Amino acid sequence: MPNHRATSALDLHLHLDRGDGTGLRRGLTTALRDAVRTGRLAPGTRLPSSRTLAADLGVARNTVADAYADLVAEGWLTARQGSGTRVADRPVTTPSRPVAPPRTRPRPTxxxxxxxxxxxxFPRAEWLRAARRALARAPHEALGYGDPRGRPELRTALAGYLARARGVRADPERILVCAGFTHGLALLAAVLRERGVRTVAVDEYGLDVHWNVLTRAGLRTTPLPVDAHGTRTTELTPARGGPGAVLLTPAHQFPLGVPLHPDRRAAVVDWARRTGGVVLEDDYDGEFRYDRQPVGALQGLDPDRVVHLGTASKALAPGLRLAWMVLPSALAGEVVAATGGHHRCGVLDQLTLAEFLSSGAYxxxxxxxxxxxxxxxxxxxxxxxxxxxxxxxxxxxxxxxxxxxxxxxxxxxxxxxxxxxxxxxxxxxxxxxxxxxxxxxxxxxxxxxxxxxxxxxxxxxxxxxxxxx
The missing domain is CATH 3.90.1150.10 (Aspartate Aminotransferase, domain 1)
Structure with a gap:
């Protein structure tokens, strides 16, 4: 019997569905079966031990052992004492010619x-414990339609956390919980348009998703240069017809990765005060600074001119769809009205995040x-x-x-x-x-x-x- 090199865990992982335990076993079984059927695993190939493969894939050993047992029972694999688990001798099915052009790029690994x-x-166990505590303590009215700004428990927890960790001057009454950064930006764009703003200055390097949100609201975006000191906010002018707002990532400019220099922070706040403009602060990567203390939020310089936007997407997961805005008092009522009186974030996730923040787990x-x-x-x-x-x-x-x-x-x-x-x-x-x-x-x-x-x-x-x- 040929002694082929054992297949790597990488090959087996390419199409592995990492769901719950049952999904993992089913996904691993399917991946192995397909590899044998198509000839990627040749007859006689010795597979890694269940312990080795489990360690490489980061799954339980029983998951691998059960998948091997299923395939032995189906005749795809053989298992003998002292010989390990091998691919059974059987005809290999050659896949049909793909319809796609012959030089299509491989699926990203x-x-x-x-x-x-x-x-x-993602901290599944800790999140589950927080969810249980939050649900047990939640009043019945929490399960109703509620405040369009979001649950007060979360807004209160966010106010404390943002003040402590990001230097934000936050009142729970002026925090609005939203379903992701782009949702918050869309609400702000609608309000700015209603206020007569026609142009928003943005970084010359950034995310087209955000520029498109502003454009769909009827706003024009005009780029500001970015250099080693961040966005050149000194080029903002109070000229008539100039931008009425500016969108920045001052903590860690995306994608160039430079923080906004203190002089330029002062310059953009001064511009907003002189012109009545609004600064939209995307706190991108604000929590993840490695070589020195975190750069404080721009909002702390002038809470009446800066809207602070943050999200749990990086620290936890984007699928939670939980973000927040800390609004100037002059804008708060208009942005809340722009929600139409409806809230788009699930109450249970809001309550869980509030518990996660308050308990120190976050x-x-x-x-x-x-x-x-x-x-x-x-x-x-x-x-x-x-x-x-x-x-x-x-x-x-x-x-x-x-x-x-x-x-x-x-x-x-x-x-x-x-x-x-x-x-x-x-x-x-x-x-x-x-x-x-x-x-x-x-x-x-x-x-x-x-x-x-x-x-x-x-x-x-x-x-x-x-x-x-």
Missing amino acids: YDLTPGTPDLAS DRHVRASRLRHRRRRDQLVAALAARAPEVRPTGIAAGLHAVLRLPPGTEETVVRAAAWQGLALHGLSPHRHPEAGPAHAADALVVGYGTPPDHAWSGALDALCRAVP
């Missing part, structure tokens, strides 16, 4: 796109996440220094992504090479505003290091180092 944390690290989880992401960042920097010294990582003092500077003219080629290595990542150029002036930044990649689960991180690093020059 590793996700290095920015903006998403490692979802496998702080503990953020501290653990900060340490894990700092280790990943350090491993990324070390791997590039050893294997791709021409590639310079920047914007790494905070956040869940790095900008990798590339030789001029190579960005598009490297992005294509990364796709063929099974990597999903972004180049810098798609994040550039279409009306921005002449480019001043070198070609670059925007690499998120938060998304891959722990067992896949080293493989993702290897693939990245193969793709870059």
Whole structure:
């Protein structure tokens, strides 16, 4: 019988459904069966022991053992004492020719796109305990339609947390809980339009999703240059017809990763005071600073001119759809009215997050996440220094992504090479505003290091180092 090299856990993991225990067993069984049926696992191949494969995949050993037993019973595998588990001798089914063009890119193996944390690290047990406590304590009226601003328990907990951790001057009465950052931005855009604002200044590098939200509300976006000190807010002028609002990421500019310089913070607040403009502060990556104390929120300089927007998407998970706005008193009533009197966030999740914040579980989880992401960042920097010294990582003092500077003219080629290595990542150029002036930044990649689960991180690093020059 041939003694083929045992298959790697990576190959088996590609299509593994990581749901509950039953889903994991079913997903692993399906992945193994398909690998045998299509010939990826040749007859006679010896599989890893159940202990080894379980450790590599991060699942229970019984899950692997049960999947092996199912496939032995179906005749796909054989198991003999002293010989381990092997692929049974049987005809291999050749897959039919795909309809797609012959050189379609492979399905990404590793996700290095920015903006998403490692979802496998979501604190399920702690969240479940908080949910039980919150539901047990919730009054009956909490299950009704409620306040369009969100549950008072969550708004109160957020006010305390934001004041302590981000330096935000927050009154629970002026906090509105929303279903994600874009939902909050859409509400603000509608209010600004009603107030007569026609133009919003934005960073020349950012997210087109946010620019599109403003555009759909009937607002024009005009870009401000970004350099090593952050957005050049000194270029905001009180001229008639100028922007009536500005959207910034002052804690950690996305995607370039620089904090807004103190002089420029003062400049944008001064602009808002002189013109009556509104500053929309996206607190992007505000909780994830590694090399010094966190940069305080811009809102603390002038709560009457700055709207502070935050979200649980990075610290917990985007699927929760929980975000918040701390509103100036002059805007609060209009933004609440823009909700139509309806709230879009589930009450139970709001109550659970309030309990999570109040109990200290949120702080503990953020501290653990900060340490894990700092280790990943350090491993990324070390791997590039050893294997791709021409590639310079920047914007790494905070956040869940790095900008990798590339030789001029190579960005598009490297992005294509990364796709063929099974990597999903972004180049810098798609994040550039279409009306921005002449480019001043070198070609670059925007690499998120938060998304891959722990067992896949080293493989993702290897693939990245193969793709870059």
